[in-house]
Amino acid sequence: MHNLASNASAESAPFRSRPALVTELAPVVRRAQLVDVLQLAALVNGFAADQLLLPRSTEQVALALDNYVVAVDAGGRVLACASLDEYSPSIAEVASVAVDRGFQGLGLGTQVVAAAEQIARQRGFEQVFAMSLAERFFSSMGYAVVALADYPEKLARYESLVAGGVAIVPKRCFAKTIAE
Numbered sequence: 820m821h822n823l824a825s826n827a828s829a830e831s832a833p834f835r836s837r838p839a840l841v842t843e844l845a846p847v848v849r850r851a852q853l854v855d856v857l858q859l860a861a862l863v864n865g866f867a868a869d870q871l872l873l874p875r876s877t878e879q880v881a882l883a884l885d886n887y888v889v890a891v892d893a894g895g896r897v898l899a900c901a902s903l904d905e906y907s908p909s910i911a912e913v914a915s916v917a918v919d920r921g922f923q924g925l926g927l928g929t930q931v932v933a934a935a936e937q938i939a940r941q942r943g944f945e946q947v948f949a950m951s952l953a954e955r956f957f958s959s960m961g962y963a964v965v966a967l968a969d970y971p972e973k974l975a976r977y978e979s980l981v982a983g984g985v986a987i988v989p990k991r992c993f994a995k996t997i998a999e
């Protein structure tokens with residue numbers, strides 16, 4: 820478990836431990852706002868450059884802002900994000916899951932994915948899936964490995980991206996039932 824509420828004091832500790840850093844940052848997980856768009860796209864595209872995520876333009880993010888959640892620090896800096904992409908009335912993809920490289924391993928990824936799942940529940944989706952190389956991360960959140968063939972529309976979207984010149988690295992498909 821992540822100790823986000825650690826009370827280890829920066830003065831007394833020999834090092835500024837990462838949980839203490841998170842306490843200082845006081846990250847808030849909330850729905851994305853217009854003010855987040857540039858940072859959000861930059862965060863996602865930083866990982867798209869490594870082909871870990873699909874690229875997103877600022878226009879794409881702005882148009883789908885309702886689908887994004889962010890973790891921001893007290894100064895409004897976007898530390899992490901995730902989005903929800905509808906596939907069918909019952910299935911949505913948890914996509915664009917990204918945590919600033921300086922703040923990974925602190926539980927922020929878990930928090931933004933949980934927030935995206937909460938939106939999925941509120942919107943009536945029964946299942947979410949994600950495409951990723953981060954198997955341990957999605958397993959820790961209760962996702963199971965499934966066949967990409969179960970999501971023909973995702974395959975079709977990949978094919979159209981490849982036809983448009985976007986490089987797609989093979990990833991695993993993870994799914995989770997979220998219906999209450």
Ligand SMILES: CC(C)(COP(=O)(O)OP(=O)(O)OC[C@H]1O[C@@H](n2cnc3c(N)ncnc32)[C@H](O)[C@@H]1OP(=O)(O)O)[C@@H](O)C(=O)NCCC(=O)NCCS
Pocket residue numbers: 820821866871872913914915916917918919922923924925926927928929930949950951952953954955956957959
């Ligand atoms: C994957 C990622 C979102 C995880 O976010 P994070 O805030 O570092 O993760 P958390 O601190 O919430 O960790 C939760 C669990 O996932 C594991 N984990 C963290 N990063 C991981 C990674 N890159 N690969 C596999 N497992 C990972 C942790 O060990 C932790 O497990 P534990 O609780 O058993 O120790 C983050 O590393 C990231 O932004 N990666 C680059 C983009 C990416 O690959 N996104 C996923 C595709 S949608």
